[in-house]
Amino acid sequence: xxxxxxxxxxxxxxxxxxxxxxxxxxxxxxxxxxxxxxxxxxxxxxxxxxxxxxxxxxxxxxxxxxxxxxxxxxxxxxxxxxxxxxxxxxxxxxxxxxxxxxxxxxxxxxxxxxxxxxxxxxxxxxxxxxxxxxxxxxxxxxxxxxxxxxxxxxxxxxxxxxxxxxxxxxxxxxxxxxxxxxxxxxxxxxxxxxxxxxxxxxxxxxxxxxxxxxxxxxxxxxxxxxxxxxxxxxxxxxxxxxxxxxxxxxxxxxxxxxxxxxxxxxxxxxxxxxxxxxxxxxxxxxxxxxxxxxx
Amino acid sequence: xxxxxxxxxxxxxxxxxxxxxxxxxxxxxxxxxxxxxxxxxxxxxxxxxxxxxxxxxxxxxxxxxxxxxxxxxxxxxxxxxxxxxxxxxxxxxxxxxxxxxxxxxxxxxxxxxxxxxxxxxxxxxxxxxxxxxxxxxxxxxxxxxxxxxxxxxxxxxxxxxxxxxxxxxxxxxxxxxxxxxxxxxxxxxxxxxxxxxxxxxxxxxxxxxxxxxxxxxxxxxxxxxxxxxxxxxxxxxxxxxxxxxxxxxxxxxxxxxxxxxxxxxxxxxxxxxxxxxxxxxxxxxxxxxxxxxxxxxxxxxxxxxxxxxxxxxxxxxxxxxxxxxxxxxxxxxxxxxxxxxxxxxxxxxxxxxxxxxxxxxxxxxxxxxxxxxxxxxxxxxxxxxxxxxxxxxxxxxxxxxxxxxxxxxxxxxxxxxxxxxxxxxxxxxxxxxxxxxxxxxxxxxxxxxxxxxxxxxxxxxxxxxxxxxxxxxxxxxxxxxxxxxxx
Numbered sequence: 001x002x003x004x005x006x007x008x009x010x011x012x013x014x015x016x017x018x019x020x021x022x023x024x025x026x027x028x029x030x031x032x033x034x035x036x037x038x039x040x041x042x043x044x045x046x047x048x049x050x051x052x053x054x055x056x057x058x059x060x061x062x063x064x065x066x067x068x069x070x071x072x073x074x075x076x077x078x079x080x081x082x083x084x085x086x087x088x089x090x091x092x093x094x095x096x097x098x099x100x101x102x103x104x105x106x107x108x109x110x111x112x113x114x115x116x117x118x119x120x121x122x123x124x125x126x127x128x129x130x131x132x133x134x135x136x137x138x139x140x141x142x143x144x145x146x147x148x149x150x151x152x153x154x155x156x157x158x159x160x161x162x163x164x165x166x167x168x169x170x171x172x173x174x175x176x177x178x179x180x181x182x183x184x185x186x187x188x189x190x191x192x193x194x195x196x197x198x199x200x201x202x203x204x205x206x207x208x209x210x211x212x213x214x215x216x217x218x219x220x221x222x223x224x225x226x227x228x229x230x231x232x233x234x235x236x237x238x239x240x241x242x243x244x245x246x247x248x249x250x251x252x253x254x255x256x257x258x259x260x261x262x263x264x265x266x267x268x269x270x271x272x273x274x275x276x277x278x279x280x281x282x283x284x285x286x287x288x289x290x291x292x293x294x295x
Numbered sequence: 296x297x298x299x300x301x302x303x304x305x306x307x308x309x310x311x312x313x314x315x316x317x318x319x320x321x322x323x324x325x326x327x328x329x330x331x332x333x334x335x336x337x338x339x340x341x342x343x344x345x346x347x348x349x350x351x352x353x354x355x356x357x358x359x360x361x362x363x364x365x366x367x368x369x370x371x372x373x374x375x376x377x378x379x380x381x382x383x384x385x386x387x388x389x390x391x392x393x394x395x396x397x398x399x400x401x402x403x404x405x406x407x408x409x410x411x412x413x414x415x416x417x418x419x420x421x422x423x424x425x426x427x428x429x430x431x432x433x434x435x436x437x438x439x440x441x442x443x444x445x446x447x448x449x450x451x452x453x454x455x456x457x458x459x460x461x462x463x464x465x466x467x468x469x470x471x472x473x474x475x476x477x478x479x480x481x482x483x484x485x486x487x488x489x490x491x492x493x494x495x496x497x498x499x500x501x502x503x504x505x506x507x508x509x510x511x512x513x514x515x516x517x518x519x520x521x522x523x524x525x526x527x528x529x530x531x532x533x534x535x536x537x538x539x540x541x542x543x544x545x546x547x548x549x550x551x552x553x554x555x556x557x558x559x560x561x562x563x564x565x566x567x568x569x570x571x572x573x574x575x576x577x578x579x580x581x582x583x584x585x586x587x588x589x590x591x592x593x594x595x596x597x598x599x600x601x602x603x604x605x606x607x608x609x610x611x612x613x614x615x616x617x618x619x620x621x622x623x624x625x626x627x628x629x630x631x632x633x634x635x636x637x638x639x640x641x642x643x644x645x646x647x648x649x650x651x652x653x654x655x656x657x658x659x660x661x662x663x664x665x666x667x668x669x670x671x672x673x674x675x676x677x678x679x680x681x682x683x684x685x686x687x688x689x690x691x692x693x694x695x696x697x698x699x700x701x702x703x704x705x706x707x708x709x710x711x712x713x714x715x716x717x718x719x720x721x722x723x724x725x726x727x728x729x730x731x732x733x734x735x736x737x738x739x740x741x742x743x744x745x746x747x748x749x750x751x752x753x754x755x756x757x758x759x760x761x762x763x764x765x766x767x768x769x770x771x772x773x774x775x776x777x778x779x780x781x782x
Contacts, residue, residue, distance in 0.1 A: 042399050043417050043743045045781030065750065130590035131607065150531070150593035153757070237532030240592060241757030242750055245532065256392040257534075258746035259399070 036266035042259035056266035069250040077225040080164045088172025095177050110170045121234025124163045149236055153243040156236045160244055163231060172217055179213030215286060219279050226275050247271055333441040334375035337683055341376035343436045346676035350379040351406035354393050357384040359616050360467040360697030372683045380680060398423040403670040406677040410463045411663040412453045413735030419456055420739045425667040425674050428461040437675055442682035446702050454664045463664025464681040467699035469615030470725055470732045471543050471659040475499050476609050478633035500640040503579045510586035513609035524586030526599045526611030531753035534745055535595035540580060540752060542659040543612050548576035548642030551655045552736035558782040560773035569770035576642050577762040604628035619698035622718040636721045656733035740780050747772040
C-alpha cells in the first residue's frame with residue numbers, strides 16, 4: 001500500500017476531530033492567554049482591553065487573597081484525594097467478592113457520580129440548612145450539637161469534605177475495580193502457591209500492577225478537586241468569611257462578579273500551570289521510584 | 296343533558312350562553328395584568344413593526360415583582376400581540392453575569408435586561424443600553440397611547456442620562472423597611488414584662504440602644520419558641536451582607552454613599568468608610584448576630600424574608616418587595632396580619648434631619664427597570680413590551696403582588712388601598728416616608744469596589760477579624776481599587 005496515500009487518508013479521517021479540538025479546546029485556551037496579558041475590567045475608566053504584558057502575573061504573586069484561596073484548595077485537594085483513594089480501594093476490593101444484592105448495591109453506590117456537582121451542592125445545602133435542614137435538626141435533637149456551616153469554619157470544612165468524598169469515592173472505586181478485574185490471575189495464584197500472605201500479595205503484587213490505574217485516577221481527581229467550584233459555591237458560598245473560598249470560586253467571582261476579565265484569565269492560567277506541575281511531580285515521584293526498583 | 300324543546304328555549308339558551316361568554320371574557324380580562332383597552336393598539340403595532348411571531352428574550356431577578364411579570368404580564372402581552380417573550384427569572388448574581396457578559400461581548404442574546412438602580416451608572420458609562428425615549432420619539436408606530444413617561448414617580452430619573460433621555464422603564468421600586476411583629480409588640484403580657492425590665496414601653500425602636508434591647512428581650516422570650524430578636528442579612532460569600540451594611544445600616548449612623556467621597560474611602564483621603572461612625576454602626580450590626588436566628592449567616596434578602604415570614608424573628612430590616620406576601624399570603628407566611636412597618640432605628644438622630652433636607656438618607660430605596668441592550672436584534676419589539684409593562688393599567692395588581700410602586704397614581708388604586716390596610720400601611724409608608732430613603736450612590740465602579748470590600752465584611756461577620764480592622768482594610772482596598780480603575 002502506498003505510504004503517502006495512507007498518511008493522507010489518516011489526516012483526512014483525523015481532520016474532523018482536529019477541527020473540533022481546535023475550535024473547542026485550543027482557540028479558547030489561546031484566547032485566555034491573550035486576555036491574561038491585558039487589563040480588561042468592564043468598569044474601569046478606560047474601556048476595553050489594555051495590553052499590560054505580565055503585570056497581571058506579577059500582581060498575582062503578591063495577591064494574598066489569591067494565594068490564600070490557592071493554598072486552601074491544595075489542602076482540600078490533598079485531603080479528599082487521599083481519603084477517596086483509600087476508601088475507594090477498600091470498596092473496590094470488597095466489590096470483587098460476590099455477595100447478595102451486589103448488583104443493586106453497586107448501582108446505588110455509583111449514583112452520586114452521575115449527579116451534577118451543582119445539584120450535589122444544592123442537595124447538601126438543603127440537608128444542612130439552618131431552620132429546615134434535617135442534619136442540623138437531628139444532630140441537635142439527639143446529640144445537642146449546633147451544626148451550622150454558615151457560622152463554624154470547622155463544620156463548613158467537614159461538610160464540604162464529606163460532600164466531595166461522598167460524590168467522588170464511587171468514581172475512584174469504579175476505576176480501581178476495573179483495574180483489579182484486569183489483573184491476570186496467574187501471578188496471584190503463583191504467589192498464593194508460594195505462600196504469600198494477604199498483605200504481601202497486596203503490597204508486592206496487586207498494588208504495583210494497579211499502579212498505572214491508581215496514577216490515572218489520582219491525576220483525574222487532583223485536576224477535578226483543584227477546580228472544585230459549583231458544589232462548594234452552592235453549599236457554603238465560600239464561607240464562613242472566606243474559609244472555604246477555593247481558587248475556582250475566587251476566579252469565578254473575579255471574572256463574573258467583579259467583571260475583571262484580564263486578571264481572572266491570568267489566575268486561570270496560573271492555576272493550570274500549578275495543576276500541571278503537581279501532576280508532573282506526582283508522576284515522577286511514583287513512576288521514578290518504580291523504575292529505580294526495576295533497575 | 297339539558298334538552299331545548301322549542302324556539303323560545305333556543306333563543307333563551309343563546310342569550311344565556313352569549314352572556315356567559317361575555318362575562319367569562321370580562322373575568323379573564325380582569326384576572327390578567329392586561330390593559331384590555333389598549334390591547335388592540337399593541338396588536339396593531341406588533342403587526343406594523345413586524346414583531347408578531349417573534350420571540351424576545353429577557354433576564355430578571357427571581358423576586359415577587361419578577362415572578363408577576365412572568366406569570367401575568369407576559370401571557371397577557373403574548374395574547375395581545377402574537378409575540379413570544381422568553382423571560383429568565385434567576386438569582387441576582389447570575390442575572391447580572393448573564394446580562395453584562397452579553398452586553399460586553401455584544402452577543403445580542405437578550406432583548407431586555409433588569410437594571411437595578413445601583414448599576415445603571417455603569418451601564419450608561421459603557422453604552423450598553425438603547426435610548427428608549429429617543430427610539431419611541433423617532434418612531435410613530437412605537438408610540439403607545441397608554442404609555443407615558445410622565446406618569447412614573449421621580450424614581451424614573453435614575454434611568455435618565457444627563458440629557459434627560461430614558462434608558463429603562465421602571466418595573467419595581469420599594470424601600471427596605473423596619474418590619475416588626477405587631478402580635479408580639481402588642482401582647483399585654485409581653486409589654487408588661489418588657490416594661491418591668493427596661494422601664495419603658497415596648498414600641499418599635501428609634502435608636503440602636505432600643506433596638507438592641509428589644510432584640511435581647513425577644514431572644515430571651517423566644518427560647519424554646521423558635522423566636523429570635525432580629526433578622527440580620529449576614530450571609531458571607533454573597534454581597535447581600537455588604538449591601539445591608541452599606542446601604543441600610545451605615546446611613547443610619549450618618550455614613551452615606553458607602554463612605555466614599557470623591558473616589559476616596561479612607562478618612563485620610565477624605566472618605567468615611569473607616570470612620571468612627573462607620574465602625575460603631577458596623578459593630579452594632581455584627582453584635583446583633585447574637586440575637587439573630589442561626590440561619591442569619593447564610594441569609595440573603597430572600598432568606599431574611601422567609602425567616603420573618605416563618606415567625607422566627609420579632610423585628611428586622613426587610614426588603615419591601617417581600618412585605619406584601621409576608622403580611623397577606625397564608626400559604627407562605629405564618630405572620631399574616633401581624634406585620635408592622637416603620638422607620639429604621641438611627642445611630643445618630645441628626646440622620647433624620649439630614650434625610651429631610653436631602654443631605655443624607657436613613658435607608659435603602661431599591662428598585663429597577665427593564666432596559667434594552669443596544670446589542671439587541673429586536674429593539675423595537677422589546678420597547679413595545681416595555682411600554683406594555685409600563686402602562687398605568689397593569690400597575691395596581693402588580694403592586695399588590697410585589698409590594699412595588701413606580702407610578703404615583705397606583706397609590707390611590709382600590710386594590711392597593713386594600714393591600715395597604717392588610718400590610719398595616721406599608722404602601723402609605725412608602726409614599727410618605729419614601730423620600731427619606733435613597734438608592735445606591737451613582738458610582739460607575741459599583742461592582743468592582745463592592746467585590747474588594749466585601750471579603751473584609753465577610754471575615755468580620757465570621758469573627759476572623761474585628762469590625763474595626765475590617766473597615767480599615769476595606770477602605771484601603773477600596774482606595775487602591777478605585778485608583779487601579781482610574782477614578
